[in-house]
Amino acid sequence: MSDSPVKEAPPQDFDALRTAILERKGELPKRLTQVAAYALDHPDEIAFGTAASIALSANVQPSTLVRFAQHFGFDGFSGLQLLFRARLRERTSSYEDRLRTLEQDGAALAESTTIFNGFVAAAHRSIDSISAAVEPDAFERAVTLLAKAETIYLIAKRRSYPISSYMAYAFGKLKVRCQLVGTSAGIDDDMLAMATNRDAAFAISFSPYASESAAQARMMASRGIPVVSLTDSAFSPLAECSAEWFEVVEADHAGFRSLSASMAFAMALTVSIAEKRRRG
Amino acid sequence: MSDSPVKEAPPQDFDALRTAILERKGELPKRLTQVAAYALDHPDEIAFGTAASIALSANVQPSTLVRFAQHFGFDGFSGLQLLFRARLRERTSSYEDRLRTLEQDGAALAESTTIFNGFVAAAHRSIDSISAAVEPDAFERAVTLLAKAETIYLIAKRRSYPISSYMAYAFGKLKVRCQLVGTSAGIDDDMLAMATNRDAAFAISFSPYASESAAQARMMASRGIPVVSLTDSAFSPLAECSAEWFEVVEADHAGFRSLSASMAFAMALTVSIAEKRRRG
DNA sequence: CCGCCACTGGAATGAACATTCTATATTGAC
DNA sequence: GTCAATATAGAATGTTCATTCCAGTGGCGG
Structure with missing residues (x-):
């Protein structure tokens, strides 16, 4: 009893745990060694399985798993499991x-x-x-679609507007004809009315979606004008009326999103379109 | 009872589920739509969380999650969760x-x-x-300077304009008074003439520098109005007339720059200013 | 205006689970 | 060879969890 409260601190991340296991694997009892080997060989199993299922496939008792975890300073098996789960999450975004x-x-x-x-x-x-979410093929299709348009209509309000305005600037430099919609009040619909089916539209909208943008995109689509869109969820009203759509989830900090990823995407699209045109 | 045993088969993989959700999202009840959106936007949470924890962060009842799963042919929530876990396993490799x-x-x-x-x-x-180039102390000073201004004048033309326009949008949301300069032709100088030395300015300009922006910034400085600026070189005309200035070198691809880093900087500045004000 | 039906929230239930406990086995020392 | 100390298996326990059930609500058609 006297020294049991002096618990050694458990490893804080997967690498630390891995190191600890390798260090002590020589002095571990038989069954615990078995668990150690299994854990390092099948980390995914540990992350997703239950104590019972893992015990079964590692040929030990569930209680052995608990003792194993406690040997490394965790309260119980669950604490150890958290590290294995965290590891999987971080794989995605380093x-x-x-x-x-x-x-x-x-x-x-x-x-x-x-x-x-x-x-x-x-x-x-x-x-x-x-970069993980954008399918190269879909991107290529979107570029092709927009490259053959006579005029590209850029639809964006509020938060998305800075993106489209930069695209408009770049398109101007690149001598690609485009029309920025949403700039001054009132005349938007008149501008869109002039679009023909030789044109195309690129719409951007993030939650909370400006209802105008969605309505305008839908209108274009219904007139046979292909719409490509950039949005932040498959649930966006833009997704359903677009020939191609892309999802960008801007990570937020304290609830505010910078448009960094959207900007990179927008520039890639803009330049790709211009390049495709230049080649005929 | 007669037709309930005719259960539709649940989707077998994540993509099938995703497709099914998108197909039926229109005909789903309110809460289930909410779950659907959450599920597609936060797949990792679903994979690892418990029904209770997920319900909490999606703002629904745990029972709603079960109902949602059953709507798509699963026995219960757990069956649906398996798909999300499988996806995570596979994504590691992909x-x-x-x-x-x-x-x-x-x-x-x-x-x-x-x-x-x-x-x-x-x-x-x-x-x-x-992140390497910005000095924390300088950033803090810039924030302090701008936070105590009555009105913040945002000076930016051409390529920089999208950044300032996003800042203006965010400042609006945050109830910080600001004035976007460079929006419509002609009245810029009149607007700037109204600035007092209780105000401040934030100027953005990248090479090739718009001469107007530089001139306007210099004019503000000469009238005792502090100027903070964001630019891409120490030789920028903005640097010499600014109380604080920051250098951001946007890496380019094929000669074109996206504004990703500038956007992140701008948002950090905007939110920091609002935060400092809020605290008094 | 009334009644029906689908949807929802929240508590109740029962199963699954990690953990603890105890009897048994194994190991190593004397 | 015997004893002590540690490790292990498997059952028991108490907790957490998904699921189910029921009452209340709102919307729609008659």
């Missing part, structure tokens, strides 16, 4: 742990620095996620 | 070979894919570089 370290520093730093670091990390994650 | 394609650039890939990858990589580099 910047998540960096973000966490940044957030931990928070205490000593000025608040503005914390916010800055937060946005930098969020931007990184967003860009990782967009 | 994410890795996505990275591999990113590296073996050019060879067999469509040009648009190369361009896309290029912009993603450029965005990453830009953000890395800005």
